[in-house]
Amino acid sequence: MLKQKILEDLKRVVSDLGYPSGDIVLSISKNPTFGDYSTNLALQLAKLTQGSNKQTPKEIAKKIVNKLGGLSYLEKAEVAGGGFINFFVKPEDLANDLHEVLKEGEDFGKSDINKGKKARVEFISANPTGPLHIGNARSGPLGDVIANILTSQGYEVLREFIDNNVGEQVKALGATIKAKLHGNLAEENQYQGEYIDELVKHLEADIENLSDEETGSLAVEMMHEEIMADSHAMGIKFDLVVHESELRKEAAEIIDELKKAGVVKEKDGALWLAPNDEFLKDRETVIQKSDGGYTYFTADIVYHKQKFQSGADPIIDIFGSNHHGHVPRLQAAVSALGFDPGKLKVVLYQYVRVKRGNIVVKMSKRAGNFITAREVLDEVGKDAFRFYLLRFAPQTHMDFDLELLKEESSKNPVFYVQYAHARMANILNKVQVNKIQESSVKSQEVDFAQLNNTSEINLIKHLLAFPDLVTELALNLAVHQLTEYAINLADLFHKFYENCPVLQAQNDLREARLSLVEASRITLANTLKFLGVSAPERM
RNA sequence: GUGCCCGUGGCUCAACGGAUAGAGCACGAGAUUCCGGAUCUUGAGAUUGGAGGUUCGAGUCCUCUCGGGCACGCCA
DSSP: OHHHHHHHHHHHHHHHTTOOOOOOOEEEOSSGGGOSEEEOHHHHHHHHOOGGGOOOHHHHHHHHHHHHOOOTTEEEEEEOTTSOEEEEEOHHHHHHTHHHHHHHGGGTTOOOTTTTOEEEEEOOOOOTTSOOBHHHHTHHHHHHHHHHHHHHTTOEEEEEEEEOOSSHHHHHHHHHHHHHHTTOOOTTOOOOSHHHHHHHHHHTTTOTTOOHHHHHHHHHHHHHHHHHHHHHHTTOOOSEEEEHHHHHTTHHHHHHHHHHTTOEEEETTEEEEOOSOTTTTTOOEEEEOTTSOBOHHHHHHHHHHHHHHTTOSSEEEEEEGGGTTHHHHHHHHHHHTTOOGGGEEEEEEOOOEEEETTEEOOOBTTTBSSOBHHHHHHHHOHHHHHHHHTSSOTTSOOEEEHIIIIITGGGSHHHHHHHHHHHHHHHHHHTTHHHHHHHHHHTOOOOGGGOOSHHHHHHHHHHHTHHHHHHHHHHHOOTHHHHHHHHHHHHHHHHHHHHOOSTTSOHHHHHHHHHHHHHHHHHHHHHHHHHTOOOOSOO
8 A cells, every 4th residue: 555655665765874763653644735644754763863973853854855766656755844754645546545445345454463362351340239330331342342453453352251259249239138128228238229129029039048148149140140231232242251259269279379479478367469569568468368268359360360371462451440459469460470461451441420411410220329331321322322432532531421422312423423324325325336346346447546636535545544543553452543533534524425426427437436435435334343333324 | 648540622522742732512604406414614712720841842751739530458
């Protein structure tokens, strides 16, 4: 593709001129006066020159441009203000790359550069002591899309969920249920909401002679099913559900290993993870309680050992921000076990604040003091739910406005994007798209040089940037940029649609525009597929 | 008290350390004999919470400070 050609030529010139090689960033110019593509290469290189060799960015940029000389695909390359190099390409060479998009179709954006590698993504992992709440739900689409992106780049990905089906919270839930059953609910029974009544109703026949813990176990099993169903409603399916009760069976073993690694100490009758680490020295954590029981943390160490032993890299955990203290301890533990903590990538996300207009919604009948994912999902639908939660960087504290997502749904960006797809599909449905696609692929007859309108060129540039974006997302996991990309694509398409009649155009121009529509549809559909949002042909 | 995250137009949010800080919503003015107006064009609206610093260049990095969220040993 054209962009790769520019990069290759730049690389060659940098090497010829004796500058150090490194990654070159070539981005789409924001402003037409800056050409089609631009690079800050000279500014980066200037940083590396020293002493008597010290050169200004502008000097370097000029050398590079001179050395590049005339290239067949370039109208010109010029040095701008601070030392940026701007490339003005020939539209026909740019447009010609559309053949690639049509050829690759559903695979456009995919790559096999990570073929043979494994990755694991753990997400949601909601505590099964209650329904899935909207806060945890944010990690659903997030983890799912990260997994989609990794898969697209060749990784064999495992989507996983840990079911915390044992521990103090299970006893507490059991106690609450029994108290409710006997009509003596007290302050110390921490769980509330109608779902407790539902659990009582379902379980009352069985729990009369059971302990709090046994009662809690039954309840937690039911809640886990519900959480799985909710996840499914969000479009998520897990490959692996790990039950904490299973992990705890290996707790004694893992503690032995940690002891051998010299990171365990005894204090107040309990065992603590106590790595010899400046940062962690005041943050020791209990791995075996004084009563002999284990903690969630112990189970999580077992779990992560399994993850590392599976050979996966990266190992991705999506945690709510309230777990941030857990991260350095976990890293310390896996490091003590001899694994490379660099393979563990933790994405922390902030909780979502639900609003109805200007009013913050906190309470829910079903769940007591939080809003369930299901309530929001039922109200706004899967597509809007996923798209909205995926729009913003995970570390931002975002607001989820039910008014915006439901009552003003036509103004929601997800509909804007889906409408663009429906428009594309509509045009293509009026001609026999398959014929066109086939002919364009097989005979390469379509003459994309016909496309030289600004709105056409802008759209083409955006389409061609897709594979690079996906590759980058597999590394930085910033999948919210995918929604941004989709909105921009829809925007550029709508503008093209206004300016350039497709079906009324004549001969070669009509063919070229139809192919551009098809390339746009392919790219948008692929983007939406990564997002797990439907791409409707009609709305 | 300590640690982590956030602070960007009226609102919700973008922006690998890069050029004139971008979108959408809301608000003002326009566009439809024509592929779906769920669209497009255009206007107004921002000392990026504040103060210093680092450098060719800071919304982004460092220090301090203000405001909000979260977490701080036998919970998960």
